[in-house]
Amino acid sequence: MPSPISVSSGDGVARLQWTGEVNTDELRREIAEALVHHSRVEALVGAGDTRAQRAATWAGLHREGVRRGVGPDGEQQDQIVFARLVTDAPVHEPGGFRSLLNSFLPRKRAIAQMLVRDPEGRVLLCQLTYKRDWDLPGGVVEVGESPRLAVQREVEEELGLEVEPGDLLLTDWLPAWGGWDDAVCLVFDGGTRPAAALEEVVKQEREIRDVRFCTLDEVDELAADFTARRVRAAVEGDQPYTESGR
Template identity: 40%
Template sequence: MSGDEVADEPLYVRDPEAWREQLAEGNRFQARKRVASKILIRDEQDRLLLVDPVYKPFWDLPGGMAEANEPPHRAARRELNEEVGLLVEMGELLSVEWVPPREPWDDLLMFVFDGGVVTSQKARELRPRDPELRAIGWYTFEQAIGLLREDVGERTRRALWALEENTFVYRYGG
């Protein structure tokens, strides 16, 4: 092989370790996205499970921030268990939303998953387990809209639509 042929080879062929170092260097400077996951849980009366966090003025869907290198579906499942002690089989992804920066936070990716339907008996047994929660409750969508921040209400509406239509939604811009 002539010198010209070697120069035409990609860096990952010529020097795999140098290629790995180049990728690692690029990774150090790339943007990091915060990831949050919510889970849509319904009871047999088609009411939604909402949580009342002590650190927010509005109610919310169960869920929260993903930990480092945690997949979004596992974050939703973990958060649900931590918050109310409920373990569910994760259903389909209903929506992904890019949420723009909002003081003091950077932007984030918000996932909403289908958590299925729990029996009325199970719904009555659930209690807040996390000190971050003041209360939990079961609400119709119409009732929930009055408790949720406007953007969370819209996110919930889109997730319910996706569930009904057996699809998923991507939204950006908050």
């Protein structure tokens, strides 16, 4: 019986295709044979074909991303890119298995922000260049970066202020919204600084339009509703976890 798996080659890459059910052991053998003469083996699997995705994963192919909008015959269909390199650690080794799992398990975006107040209890807000709403200083945590270091870095980059992050005040989950995936926002205590600290601010012009200390009523007026709820929850300090500030 002929194999349902076809192998093509080009640019030093072996490309696997199959239709219908495929035996994982057979797919694994085809991958191993292809890696004898190629440095990379890849397969494009339909985003809705969960059985084929499962077979590709358990045969040792890492999930690398999504090829959007182009199916095998030019139709509008997303395809998931699976691949294996000749240098990838064997799946039966702990490091190789963890790397395989890491390629397809969910990843959550993290945002780190800082709550800085003046002696009157007003909150430091930034007017951002890329959206209308005001927000707390901070930003996205980079891959491999701790949230605490991320917020310290962001405040220094955006405002030119060196502020040592204090305790974690709030963990706020943000649902998917407006083209963004969901995320977790961590708000750290930035302590109290005099109102004159605004004179020390060096705005990163590409991102920051204005900075000011705001009362909570002003926060409600200037910030998005979910941001205002998050700020109030962080200020009140009686809820360690919220979802969209609630």
